[in-house]
Amino acid sequence: xxxxxxxxxxxxxxxxxxxxxxxxxxxxxxxxxxxxxxxxxxxxxxxxxxxxxxxxxxxxxxxxxxxxxxxxxxxxxxxxxxxxxxxxxxxxxxxxxxxxxxxxxxxxxxxxxxxxxxxxxxxxxxxxxxxxxxxxxxxxxxxxxxxxxxxxxxxxx
Amino acid sequence: xxxxxxxxxxxxxxxxxxxxxxxxxxxxxxxxxxxxxxxxxxxxxxxxxxxxxxxxxxxxxxxxxxxxxxxxxxxxxxxxxxxxxxxxxxxxxxxxxxxxxxxxxxxxxxxxxxxxxxxxxxxxxxxxxxxxxxxxxxxxxxxxxxxxxxxxxxxxxxxxxxxxxxxxxxxxxxxxxxxxxxxxxxxxxxxxxxxxxxxxxxxxxxxxxxxxxxxxxxxxxxxxxxxxxxxxxxxxxxxxxxxxxxxxxxxxxxxxxxxxxxxxxxxxxxxxxxxxxxxxxxxxxxxxxxxxxxxxxxxxxxxxxxxxxxxxxxxxxxxxxxxxxxxxxxxxxxxxxxxxxxxxxxxxxxxxxxxxxxxxxxxxxxxxxxxxxxxxxxxxxxxxxxxxxxxxxxxxxxxxxxxxxxxxxxxxxxxxxxxxxxxxxxxxxxxxxxxxxxxxxxxxx
Numbered sequence: 039x040x041x042x043x044x045x046x047x048x049x050x051x052x053x054x055x056x057x058x059x060x061x062x063x064x065x066x067x068x069x070x071x072x073x074x075x076x077x078x079x080x081x082x083x084x085x086x087x088x089x090x091x092x093x094x095x096x097x098x099x100x101x102x103x104x105x106x107x108x109x110x111x112x113x114x115x116x117x118x119x120x121x122x123x124x125x126x127x128x129x130x131x132x133x134x135x136x137x138x139x140x141x142x143x144x145x146x147x148x149x150x151x152x153x154x155x156x157x158x159x160x161x162x163x164x165x166x167x168x169x170x171x172x173x174x175x176x177x178x179x180x181x182x183x184x185x186x187x188x189x190x191x192x193x194x195x
Numbered sequence: 196x197x198x199x200x201x202x203x204x205x206x207x208x209x210x211x212x213x214x215x216x217x218x219x220x221x222x223x224x225x226x227x228x229x230x231x232x233x234x235x236x237x238x239x240x241x242x243x244x245x246x247x248x249x250x251x252x253x254x255x256x257x258x259x260x261x262x263x264x265x266x267x268x269x270x271x272x273x274x275x276x277x278x279x280x281x282x283x284x285x286x287x288x289x290x291x292x293x294x295x296x297x298x299x300x301x302x303x304x305x306x307x308x309x310x311x312x313x314x315x316x317x318x319x320x321x322x323x324x325x326x327x328x329x330x331x332x333x334x335x336x337x338x339x340x341x342x343x344x345x346x347x348x349x350x351x352x353x354x355x356x357x358x359x360x361x362x363x364x365x366x367x368x369x370x371x372x373x374x375x376x377x378x379x380x381x382x383x384x385x386x387x388x389x390x391x392x393x394x395x396x397x398x399x400x401x402x403x404x405x406x407x408x409x410x411x412x413x414x415x416x417x418x419x420x421x422x423x424x425x426x427x428x429x430x431x432x433x434x435x436x437x438x439x440x441x442x443x444x445x446x447x448x449x450x451x452x453x454x455x456x457x458x459x460x461x462x463x464x465x466x467x468x469x470x471x472x473x474x475x476x477x478x479x480x481x482x483x484x485x486x487x488x489x490x491x492x493x494x495x496x497x498x499x500x501x502x503x504x505x506x507x508x509x510x511x512x513x514x515x516x517x518x519x520x521x522x523x524x525x526x527x528x529x530x531x532x533x534x535x536x537x538x539x540x541x542x543x544x545x546x547x548x549x550x551x552x553x554x555x556x557x558x559x560x561x562x563x564x565x566x567x568x569x570x571x572x573x574x575x576x577x578x579x580x581x582x583x584x585x586x587x588x589x590x591x592x593x594x595x596x597x598x599x600x601x602x603x604x605x606x607x608x609x610x611x612x613x614x615x616x617x618x619x620x621x622x623x624x625x626x627x628x629x630x631x632x633x634x635x636x637x638x639x640x
Binding site: 058059061084085086087088090092093097105107109111114116118137138139140141142143146150163164165166167174175179181 | 290291294296298299300303334335337461462463464465466475477482483571572573574576583585587589591597598600602606607609610639640
């Protein structure tokens with residue numbers, strides 16, 4: 039355990055702490071996502087490195103995992119915080135009020151997985167076209183393919 | 196012939212010509228003009244007439260669409276600029292024009308095919324992408340690559356940093372009007388790309404660093420090639436200092452332009468030279484060393500003002516620092532294997548397949564199903580020329596990644612554009628974009 043995080047761990051007893059290949063991981067209940075992130079930021083993790091998501095389609099009760107990688111420049115240390123989201127409209131609290139830099143990655147997660155971020159100032163698609171249907175990185179979204187026509191093929195038009 | 200006559204040019208050593216000044220074309224100075232007006236006319240006082248202090252009414256603002264085909268947007272970046280006369284009041288980057296779904300593609304490729312995919316993300320620093328992916332796979336497999344493979348990885352990534360920064364300097368120069376810098380940058384980068392081609396077979400998109408080591412050993416005579424690079428590039432860097440660093444036009448165009456502060460950079464997740472330009476000595480190579488890079492001596496270059504000039508100067512200095520690492524790696528290159536000795540992960544040499552049944556089976560299994568990786572998740576970051584390049588890898592125990600996410604430095608750095616550009620003039624937006632050095636393949640993936 040990183041010393042700076044001990045008071046945070048005491049404040050949030052529901053959070054499960056793990057070790058994943060030498061990295062600290064905190065599994066946070068969805069309802070405490072924002073408060074926990076705020077406490078961790080207060081404890082010295084001033085840089086939000088990354089936000090992404092994983093789709094555990096049909097293999098877990100709560101379908102989505104939202105993953106944030108935090109970095110402390112002063113210590114230096116890394117911490118990964120993970121929460122879950124499920125149901126018809128998966129929603130997680132937005133971290134934009136804490137780190138304005140969460141804007142783009144949260145829009146990317148919304149675009150790719152259809153997870154909404156509560157309190158995000160501009161919850162729109164970022165990489166896919168605005169009129170795109172579906173969320174491409176979900177596991178039930180097909181990879182798709184473009185038919186290739188060969189010159190010698192008799193079926194070629 | 197008279198003694199005084201008008202001479203158009205004067206040859207040194209001959210008699211100095213006599214000029215008779217006329218008042219043709221000069222303005223008559225009126226008696227009632229104030230001293231200040233007089234100073235302005237004579238050029239003693241220059242006042243920018245385009246900075247308005249008052250907020251203009253809404254209808255006087257204009258939305259200008261810049262890109263995605265604008266030549267200075269480094270690919271297909273589109274900016275919506277809200278202009279008030281010549282001043283950018285707000286700016287919104289719009290991205291996605293180069294989105295090819297590489298994270299989705301990665302889920303359909305085996306771990307051995309993975310580097311082929313990720314190397315095409317940031318096409319100016321392909322080795323860093325391959326390295327981040329390979330390190331993530333190796334951490335899940337819990338294997339350590341041999342010292343020679345680590346040294347080759349450091350050698351290639353640091354040379355790649357030099358070639359990438361050379362392109363950054365070239366495009367930055369071109370955008371502000373220094374066409375010579377563009378030619379020089381691309382010319383000098385070719386020297387390094389030739390070495391890459393000799394080693395990996397390709398100038399770009401190498402697929403060279405793979406899980407378990409590197410694809411092939413360094414070619415015969417590689418030390419001579421490196422020696423030539425180490426001799427030539429520092430000379431060219433001195434040329435850049437003469438051409439740009441001490442050039443008053445370059446300084447006037449870049450100093451105090453596109454400023455971001457330390458707090459803004461941290462809040463927006465900006466890393467790499469853009470963060471170091473604000474004075475934060477943050478480098479993944481020092482904080483979380485990878486591939487044995489902690490054995491080599493180098494300095495983390497920082498700036499002070501966080502402007503375009505500082506970001507430019509940091510890149511030039513980082514070229515020098517990277518060459519220091521390259522020199523140390525070349526001198527201390529360990530002997531031994533360039534990939535792990537594990538037939539379940541690394542394909543057998545071609546010669547073994549003809550004589551060993553076991554090698555044939557391993558080869559077949561690796562190129563059809565691929566190797567399986569224990570279930571788990573990890574995040575590995577390397578210091579790419581643009582900042583923190585991370586790979587978040589999730590495995591469910593199969594032969595393909597369950598989820599592969601790349602933390603693209605350009606994607607996060609782009610968020611700094613609106614802050615760096617706010618209340619600057621349109622001409623400075625070009626300099627600001629170039630100084631962040633975004634690679635759109637990295638942004639959109």
